Amino acid sequence: MTRVEKTANVVTLTIHAVLDALIPLVEDLSRELPPTERFRRLLDTLRTLFPGDAAALLRLEGDTLVPLAINGLSSDTLGRRFRVSDHPRFAQLLSQREPTRFAADSGLPDPYDGLVQGVEGDLEVHDCLGCPLYIDGRLWGLLTLDALDPSQFDALDLPSLQAFLSLAAATVSVVDRIDTLARNSEEEHARAEAYRLASSTMRREMIGSSAPHKRLIDEISVVASSDLTVLITGETGVGKELVANAIHGLSTRAGKPMISLNCAALPDTLVESELFGHVRGAFSGASADRRGKFELADGGTLFLDEVGELPLGVQAKLLRVLQNGQIQRIGSDSEHSVDVRLIAATNRDLAEEVREGRFRADFYHRLSVYPLWAPPLRERGRDVLLIAGFFLEENRSRLGLLSLRLSNEAQAALLAYTWPGNVRELEHLIGRSALKALVRHGQRPRILTITQDDLALSDARHALSAQTGAANGSADAPVDFRSAVEHYERTLIGEALARNDRNWASAARELGMDRANLNRLAKRLGLK
Incomplete structure (x- = not known):
């Protein structure tokens, strides 16, 4: 040949x-x-x-x-x-x-x-x-x-x-x-838009491929096209505000503003003014007329985060607004009509709060027309690694690194951890561990690998176990998840206060919290 x-x-x-x-x-x-x-x-x-x-x-x-x-x-x-x-x-x-x-x-x-x-x-x-x-x-x-x-x-x-x-x-x-x-059908159009919103570079993303995450996306696409009041429930740090943003972005109100208010970050005396506004001279310091959140959100959406923190008196006034769409500024005799869709979020069991007399039953039923549950991170399987990848890329850019990755052992540790602080805890963990890994290297490497030791998740798990065990009289005493998280929060706040000479403002800055929010949490945990 x-x-x-x-x-x-x-x-x-x-x-x-x-x-x-x-x-x-x-x-x-x-x-x-x-x-x-x-x-x-x-x-x-x-x-x-x-x-x-x-x-x-x-x-x-x-x-x-x-x-x-x-x-x-x-x-x-x-x-x-x-x-x-x-x-x-x-x-x-x-x-x-x-x-x-x-x-x-x-x-x-x-x-x-x-x-x-x-x-x-x-x-x-x-x-x-x-x-x-x-x-x-x-x-x-x-x-x-x-x-x-x-x-x-x-x-x-x-x-x-x-x-x-x-x-x-x-x-x-x-x-x-x-x-x-x-997308020619309305339902599929809403579903596609939900995923489009999740991949938007303008805001934090709803990343995930697990069955619980997909169910949440499907529910968002269903309720977004309506004008129903939505109550988003879920543990601290699961991303309830992201869910609210997705609902607004898919609604017919998407072209109008979405106004947010953290109900736990304000003193009781200012909540009413923030919601309904005030006129000049209504109270000391009211030097000019001011529109409230409802007026700012007219035609759009108002998102009330930590709605379980609202005083009972304000709940009654909010109920009236939801019923007739009329608001009245503090110090004014005239009423204003507003067209606002309300989305609320809480990490509390509001049904239990109603039974305990801390939340109005009529307001609760008005809020929970369409309840939506955001799943905790521990139930989302390998979504942990996808979300970690998002935070890794953020920190790579922030730290000026060429590459930032997780070792195989670190990935396994993330998958095995129970995530009491959910996505917010994962975000802070990746940022903190990246800094630890960078310090450990001394010189800035071309490829920075976060190891299992950098994560130190075993320390957090052991600390949580010890705290809950001590509170129940035994290191091996079984406790429910809510009690475990509360004991962990109590210890973190106590340690932050000790490091800052009992200065609450300094402790709040160290914990990355609003001072008013920290005060409310401390009261609930029995620290004040």
Whole structure:
């Protein structure tokens, strides 16, 4: 056999291999598949045709690349949001129409350094290939392929890659078109908008893929299109304000303002003025007329956070507003009509508060027309890693790092922890642990890895166990979750006060709380 014939056979085998890999993807275009499954199969085929260590599909949203599917990268990558301005490699890839391969000695930092799954240590990505995807002439996003071997893509067949990119663009286009058709119905439109809001770069996101999170998103999409009063319940730190923002953003009032008021952050004497406003001279210090939150939210939504903290007298006046839409400023004889949708949130059991006489029954029933429960983080499974990825990327940018990641042991610790403080605790933990890891290194590393020791979750768990056990007379005494959290809060506040010489204002700043809110919490816990 001549050399020409051998070469022809190799080319023929290559074409057959490409066709064998691409034909299932072509067949998938006519099938009804979830977007996540389409994207998973797309990346599987990519790594089959062009072997490497990791691949990702990212959609461009404004100036941010959002990972939709990953293969070979750590789980938290899906929760990250890559601002293009922070990552020069992404910026260069998006500026080209053709695939771009970076030299192994390129000085541009790689966003995936340290994120390749199953690789321990500060091993960096060495061979990087990025391909922009265009849909109907519009830049849609990126496909990336990375390898730890700097010569991995030396023999890459460009025509085969171009054929794959065309099919990838078709797959993405199919997903987009199916999504567009689904939005023709009102219910599916609301659902799609809920996920769009969750990926907005303008506010904190509702990230997650667990069943409890998806149920919450579905409920949001259902109630948002109505004008019902919503009562959001859930533990401290689960993100009740994010839920309220999502409801408002999907409602017919989205073009009008959403005004928020933390009912626990104000003295009882000012709550009424904040809600209803006042006229000049109504009380000492009222030097001018002032509109309240209801007037500011006219036509839009008013969100009352920690509504369980409202005084009984104010509850009665709020009930009247909800019934007839009329408000009266303090010191004024005239009434104003307002058109406001009310969303309230609390971490208290308001039914129990009603039984104890601390909350009006009629106001409670008026608030809970549509109760909505935000699940705690401990019930959301691997959502912990997705949300951690979001906070890791935030802290990477804030600390000026090239890469910030979690070790495998740290990821396992996050999944095993019970999260009494929920998402807010996770946010603070990631920020604190990143600083610990940075201090531990001494010099700023190229890839900073947060270890299990940096998290120190076992210390928090043991402290919580000891506190609850001591309060019940035994370190092994069983307690309910609410009691455990209250004992933990009591200890944290006590320690902060001790470090600040019993100065409540200083303790509040250290704990990241409003002083009035800390005072209310301390009273409830029996510390004042």
